[in-house]
Amino acid sequence: MQKKILIFLIPILFCDHSFSQSTAFADRVNYIFQPTNRSAVSTGLLMDYGIDFNNITDYTGVTMVDSNYVNMDQWRSLYASIYSYQFNTNISLPEMNIINNKIDSLYISSSVAIPIVALHYNYEKLRNDAVSAGLVTISNDQIYDVAGRTQSPYQTKTVFAITPVQNEFRQSSIKFVFKPELFYSNTGKNITNIQVDYGSGYTGVIMNTPFTIAFSTSGNKELKFKVTYNDGSIFYSHALITVDVSTSTLPNARYVQGMAPVNITATKPYNDALGSATIQVMFGNNNTSGKIKKPLIVVENMDPWKLLYPKDPNMNYTVTSFLAQKDNGGISTNTFSNTLLKDELEAAGYDIVFVDFTDGLDYIQRNAFVVEEVIKWVNQQKVISGSIEKNVIMGLGTGAVVARYALRDMEITLGTASHNTRLYISMDGPHQGFNIPVGSQLALNAMDKLSIRVGLPLFFHVVNVYDYFPGTNKYIKVFGSPVYLQLMNYNQFSTIVPEMTNFLNEYKTIGYPISCRNIAISNGSECGKNQGYTIYSYLIRIKGSKGYSYLQQLALSYVASFLGPYTNLLTNTVLQFWLAPFSTKTSLEWDFWIKSLPDKEVKQVYNGQIYVRRVILWSIVVYSYVCGYEGCYPGSSTSSMIPLDNNGGGTKSIIPANIVSLFPSYVSNVTELKENYDYLPTYSALDIGGGNISIGTPDLSAKYSNKTPPAPPKNVPFNNFISAGSDNESTLQFTKNNGTWLLNELKNTPVNVDCSGFCAGSYTITGSQNVCSNNETYSVTNFPNSYSSFNWTVSPSTGIVNVVGSTTSSQITLSPVGSGEVTLNATISSICGSQTINLTRKIWVGTPTAPSIQPYNYDAQCGTFLEAYCTEPTSATGYIWNLNFGQVIQDQDGNFTNYFYISPLINNPRQGQRYFNYLSVQAKNICGVSATTTKQFNVGPVPSSCGNGGPLLLVVSPNPTSSSLNVSLSNGKEIKQIRIVDKVGAIRKQFSYASGGINIILNIADLSADLYNIQAFDGVNWVATKFIKN
Structure with a gap:
């Protein structure tokens, strides 16, 4: 499974400099409650004593609203809250790691059933009026019981939450099961009935009996739960899961026939171990022989699914993913002939041979030796089918490095003709490494063994934050896996310093296969364009005060891309969590940030300062540090690091734009947030210099065009290559541009695509700002005609202008038929892709609309003055004011001419008289003047206080x-x-x-x-x- 990983910042933030348990909070609350009779809390759980890791009061089991959806991370944060409430020995809750182990033992496989976990606890909290009602007193920030009180200062509350233990699925039919061992409660009630509603009404289910839910569409799905107890009480909860059914069926009925999977093991060990893979073969619809005739061998990218979802093989990236997806290396993308790349491959007769490694994170060499056996097996299959077709081998991401190593090693050990391959394709391969921001690595690295002490002085309970986000241990293992050690630049998880250096030295030494054509695709901009921000910029900064749940959900969004854009589950998964509540009882105050790399400077790139704040009984404040003034293990760059994060290459999204646009207003605490970072630098995808030269900062923004390829020693060692157009693209993204280029290569009709015309910079639509009575013509400046395929649109399309002639030529002519504002767009298409140029100014047709006179002020008694403004219609360049039909005319252009002032309005007003005044205004532009707006200003009767001539x-x-x-x-x-x-x-x-x-x-x-x-x-x-x- 090639997947965008959901890594949480919360565990990163809860740390102290010694990586020991932070006792500040426990010390403070134990001081506050030291005089209190703890036995009065019958449930043993006191809310005021703990930390609200979630807004627990929203999860009452009574109503289901947006603020109380549950997923596994929400569930764990609710349990963390309850766990921290333990106030006396009336209750002893299991630690989260015990629950995690229990879940692991009961979750056998997604093919068996996904367990559902529940919690139902009664807890207590201090009454808001406990002091005013005379039930407790406060002295020196300590709470004392009042002797002889007739009421309890505590009130009982309930928290109820249910969710599957897994919330993301890449399948259409999912089995779930309720397990009594995963129903955590202190209520003492017995369950008599459980019902589930997934869109068709409530249906009864039975403990320990799996039930199946089928989904026909992808997206967020709501599961409603209704639990009835033996006392007749009913409680409700609802969970959100995210389903991706795109790989369940292949569109257009293409590549629907295949052969049984074949397991292949290498014959050559690496570091005393043999690699293996499952070979998945899909035949084109025209191949009904059941035998391989024209193979396209696809070597998968690194795949961490076994570490992240070890019990759900549906999360594995397979041949179906490759054929069905529109991103992540999938080939269900359009070409310039408006057909899918997948369909074009099938029409060309290619059989897909997909290499799915047993360990997708293994050493490059070990998996390369597996690929060698795959090639031998394919060649044997061609002999059986009587095919004389040579192989085409395409590597996706790190698969490109594996495939190249395998081909060249076969040539060295078995001879140049041994692999029988005519074309090697590198699809955004990290030949000189890939990049994950060092600041993000340091932040994740800072989370090891983090915990906060809560609870009784003699029975300290420890909230190990990593237990509540157990996936983080898996993520660290991924970053420390062999392929990450070999290919991740500036790896902060490596204990073997020369691992990457040693591999790249070996890799450049063996070089490229010499008996086949080698080509490369890079998703980095041919223009050397960066990510839209400068070096040493904030990638994210969160500063302010919000509840723990806020930080949890934001963190989920931010680091969702660390391990790769491998699934389309991300958007829905992140959006569902913005419905989550914020705790108001406990808040975090922080200044947390991650910065992009500077240019060979030692500078801090990660920092976190965190405090916990709780208010008890309106007056007692608990303010305890979690990370002190200097932050949680602030991390820095080194003087050897070049600024990879912001420069050109295949990108990963920090937060996708469609999610950013939906962020609620409370994200104001996020003072800095970048959209993308450079994951696969262009120089690495094109292997500039073949790994034989040192890459410097200027190389990160260099232009790499195959029309004018760079000269040695910084040459591109491939026979042909293509980069993105003017903008960087998502890594492993097939586009109309590179897909069409690839098809030409497969047809043995290679082309050199030059997109440098898109690098010219700012293109503008030229022409008049106004259309008056005559036609006006508009065109695009500075654009090379050799790339031009134009499509013009006007909005609104009718009623204001008509288009004269064609909308697909290099210019457009507009003819006025009315008046108003129109927007003109030009879309320019070519082999380099499509770019939309938006008019930076609006076009006004005809004269301005009539302005209105407002606001205004005048002396209605004595007529000493009159001042007025008028509205400023679009396109107006000046105004004509007229007082009393020509008595005073003010005709001016420019700023502030929408203001009129006269003093006095009435000269020597007479006592008792009335005066009627009329002020009119017209707006004007290059086309003429607008209609007239007139307003009447009456003065009088004039009082005697106006005197002779007024004041x-x-x-x-x-x-x-x-x-x-x-x-x-x-x-x-x-x-x-x-x-x-x-x-x-x-x-x-x-x-x-x-x-x-x-x-x-x-x-x-x-x-x-x-x-x-x-x-x-x-x-x-x-x-x-x-x-x-x-």
């Missing part, structure tokens, strides 16, 4: 202005001081006039274009108004 006013002109401003008072008095203030209240200019000034001219040319407030002082009063600086 004191500050008069400024011209307004707007670009250089000078005339300033005076309406009563003709002298001005002593002037201040100009910007929109945020900062004084931008200030003037003083000792002898006073009546008509003052200010130079304001140095002010930036904006709206300003101007204030004047006459020795008694300050008055103010506004002006616009253009």
Whole structure:
């Protein structure tokens, strides 16, 4: 099973520098409860005494909602919470490792049945009003019982949760079984009935009797559980599982016939052991002989399924996976002829011979010796069938390294013609190693033997975090497996320092097979494009305070790609966990981060600072460190490490984009998060220099085009190769581009694909921003016509413009039929793939829409001023304001011209009179002016308080202005001081006039274009108004 592994950051975070048990939390809570009579807690479980690793109060068994779905990791976190609640000797819960061992002993195989595990515990918590009700007192952060109390300060609660012990499946029909040994409870009740609903209503099931559920589609599936007890009480729980049925059946009825699997063992040992494999053969529909005639031998990539899912062979990556999947090296992908690569191979008559290693993580040499026996066996089968076809051998990922080693070793030991192979294909093979971020390795490495002490002083209970995430031990074993030691760059799990160096020296020494054509596919960008971020960037940073469950679910998403993009289960698996709750009683406060590698510098690339915080009875705070100020074993890069993480190559997703877009708003604590990292560097997939030269930082971003291949000593040693187009692709991804190129190679009509035209950089759609009354033509700049296959689209497609002529030529002409905004897209296709160029600006057709006058403000009593804004319609370049049908006209272009101001509005208003004023505005652009919007402003009846000519006013002109401003008072008095203030209240200019000034001219040319407030002082009063600086 080639799989995206779900590794959790939580175990990584819970550590201290000595890798010993952290006792800070236990010491603190034991001090708090030291005076308390522990025997008063009848269940022996006290919530306030422990750590809420999950929001346990959501799992009451009463209702089933999004916040209480259960999976095995949620179940373990709930059990961890209950385990930490142990307050007295009334109860003694088994440690998690005992439960894990029990699960392992009962989970025989997925073909037998998947056990279901359950927990049902009663526990107690302090009443929220325990102090105010006089049941306990608090002194010096210690809780004391009140003598003679008539009520208990504790209230009883229940937690109920059920889930299968495995939550991911690659099969359509799954067997489950309830085992009484896996039903953990302290309720004392007896179960009388168990029912399960998986979409068709509740059905009764029996303990120890397997039942089967069949699924026809992939995705998240809800399993509802209903348990009835002998006292009539009923409890509910529901679990989410993720099902992938894509490999259960092959689409299009292709490659449906095969022969029985054949077990082959090597005859040559490596390190005193023989490797072996199962050979799975599928014939094309045109081959009805049942014999191999035209073999395509496929050597699988490293496959950790036996370490990660040892009891579920359905998780194994097999020939069915290879034929059915659209990624992960699968060939159900389209070619440029709009047919599947799989169908093209079948049409060409190829029989698939798939090599499924017994140990997919074994030494390259040991598995290569197995491949040699496979080749010999295939050649024997061809003799039986009378075929004279030579072999084609394709290696996926590390399988490419295995296949190359096998072919060359056969030539050396048996002769150049021994393998009878005409074509060797390396599909994104790590000929110079693959990459997993060092920071992520260090973070995982920091989790060894991590634990937190909780519980009674004389009976300390230890929460070994790795017991609650047992998969982490398996992941560490994977990273320490032979193939990882031989091919993972900067392996932090290697105890044999020269393992990779020794292998690569041997590998380059034996070289390439010489009696066949050698070709390579790289999913790295031909343009040398990086991953979209700089060296030494945060790959992830989590800073803030959230519940344990929050960190658990985020961690699941982040490190899901460590061991490879091997399954399409990831998206649904991660999304289901965002429904999980957050604990509010206990929270973690942290600053955890992982950074990409710097360039040959010693810098910290991993850090974690973690504290546990709990509040008891509203006032007592437990704040205990788990990792101190310096973090949990902060790890650094070395001066020999080049920045692999952010550079070009076949990528793995840190978090897939479709998941990122669905993250809820509370992910604000994730202050940094990158999407991808470079897993298979382009230089490694193309084996630059054949392993004979030192790779430096410039090589990571070099352009590798087979039209102009790099010269020695940094040459590509393959006879032909292809890289991705302008962007890096997911590792082991067959595309239209490389799939079509591969078919040409298989047909003995090789082509050299040059995608350098996609490296030119920024392409733009040129043409007018506006379409007025005449047609406008648009085209793409800087794009080489030799690669052009255009498809233009306009949205909306009707009512605003018509397309004149073709939508598939290198340019498009638009004809106006209405007004409004349209978006123009150009999709450019070629042998290099497809690139969509989006117009960076919107195109406006016709005149602007009419603006509305809002907001506005004016003096309705005396008419001393009127100010108004109007909305800014799309494409408007200026505005025409008209007061009282031509009394005042303001026609201006540019910023802030949607503002109108006049003072006074009414000159010398008369007492008792009414004045009717009309202000209109039009927006304008290059095509003309919009319709008019008019608003009426009535003044009066004018009261006597307005006086002769109204109150004191500050008069400024011209307004707007670009250089000078005339300033005076309406009563003709002298001005002593002037201040100009910007929109945020900062004084931008200030003037003083000792002898006073009546008509003052200010130079304001140095002010930036904006709206300003101007204030004047006459020795008694300050008055103010506004002006616009253009």
